[in-house]
Amino acid sequence: MKKKKNSPYLLFDSQFTFLPHVKTLRDKVRILAAQLGRVTRVDWGLKKKVLRVMYRAICIPIVTYCSSIWVHRIYNSHVLRQLLATQRVFLLAMCRACRTTSTPALQVLNGCIPLDLEIIRTAHRYHIRKGRGITIHGLVVPEESPDQGEDMRIYCKMLRMRTLDLDLMNIWQTRWQHSTKGRVTARFFPKVGFFPRMVSQDPPFELTCFLTGHGPFKAKLNKLGISEDENCLCGDCETSEHLLFDCDVYNYERRELIRKIGISNLMTDSFYENVMFNTKMYQAFKDFAKSVLDRRRSILQDSS
Numbered sequence: 492m493k494k495k496k497n498s499p500y501l502l503f504d505s506q507f508t509f510l511p512h513v514k515t516l517r518d519k520v521r522i523l524a525a526q527l528g529r530v531t532r533v534d535w536g537l538k539k540k541v542l543r544v545m546y547r548a549i550c551i552p553i554v555t556y557c558s559s560i561w562v563h564r565i566y567n568s569h570v571l572r573q574l575l576a577t578q579r580v581f582l583l584a585m586c587r588a589c590r591t592t593s594t595p596a597l598q599v600l601n602g603c604i605p606l607d608l609e610i611i612r613t614a615h616r617y618h619i620r621k622g623r624g625i626t627i628h629g630l631v632v633p634e635e636s637p638d639q640g641e642d643m644r645i646y647c648k649m650l651r652m653r654t655l656d657l658d659l660m661n662i663w664q665t666r667w668q669h670s671t672k673g674r675v676t677a678r679f680f681p682k683v684g685f686f687p688r689m690v691s692q693d694p695p696f697e698l699t700c701f702l703t704g705h706g707p708f709k710a711k712l713n714k715l716g717i718s719e720d721e722n723c724l725c726g727d728c729e730t731s732e733h734l735l736f737d738c739d740v741y742n743y744e745r746r747e748l749i750r751k752i753g754i755s756n757l758m759t760d761s762f763y764e765n766v767m768f769n770t771k772m773y774q775a776f777k778d779f780a781k782s783v784l785d786r787r788r789s790i791l792q793d794s795s
């Protein structure tokens with residue numbers, strides 16, 4: 492397909508799919524994420540905070556540039572795939588998660604709304620600022636009344652933007668509830684959004700393995716075609732939840748976890764609800780995750 496460079500910032504193709512534009516965005520964001528990754532690697536404590544700011548301040552404006560023109564094409568399957576790949580680059584850079592973690596789970600872990608919804612938001616906000624009524628992908632924003640005074644117009648614009656944000660969050664929430672991906676993460680994070688009350692926005696790799704179910708767990712590796720079997724050291728199916736609740740090999744680590752948080756907090760749904768918001772539970776779970784994966788690694792090394 493022949494590319495026409497109609498604008499230095501917006502690439503068209505003959506069928507106006509905007510696929511060349513989105514591919515260029517993806518490449519730009521990859522380079523940006525790699526450069527930022529190198530800069531922030533020096534101090535891991537700063538990494539996520541810095542990357543979150545960069546994501547909002549640099550990546551989103553680049554990707555959503557002129558989105559009011561090409562927003563109607565974002566659900567072309569090729570365009571959508573490229574957009575999600577673009578966002579995934581940053582999501583993986585922002586959290587210490589296994590690279591096999593699904594994009595919906597990474598979005599929830601990082602508190603970042605899916606990029607297609609971000610593009611719809613930017614396009615809608617452009618029209619709201621202009622006072623225009625518009626429908627984009629089923630989301631309706633009514634036209635501004637010409638009879639309003641200046642104060643009322645500003646108030647109505649703010650109200651429309653607030654309503655738009657709520658509508659987009661509801662769409663994200665509905666998607667997450669009906670998704671078949673990231674179901675382990677959904678037990679810890681049934682609601683989508685950014686949660687400033689979380690004990691840590693940047694859990695270590697070992698803990699993220701348990702928050703996503705993606706890590707050195709044989710059942711997951713077997714499902715992905717990386718491991719020949721799915722058996723734990725005890726012979727059962729090795730999932731993150733098996734190691735957390737059932738596996739006899741890690742009884743010592745589990746007893747330590749129970750000693751710190753109490754048996755009632757581990758054996759009910761309150762564990763999933765509270766563990767990321769309660770400092771004592773979070774710290775105990777973090778220690779458990781690290782000691783289990785460390786011991787698992789040393790047992791496997793000794794036996795090989």
Ligand SMILES: [Zn+2]
Pocket residue numbers: 723724725726727729733737738739740
């Ligand atoms: Zn086991």
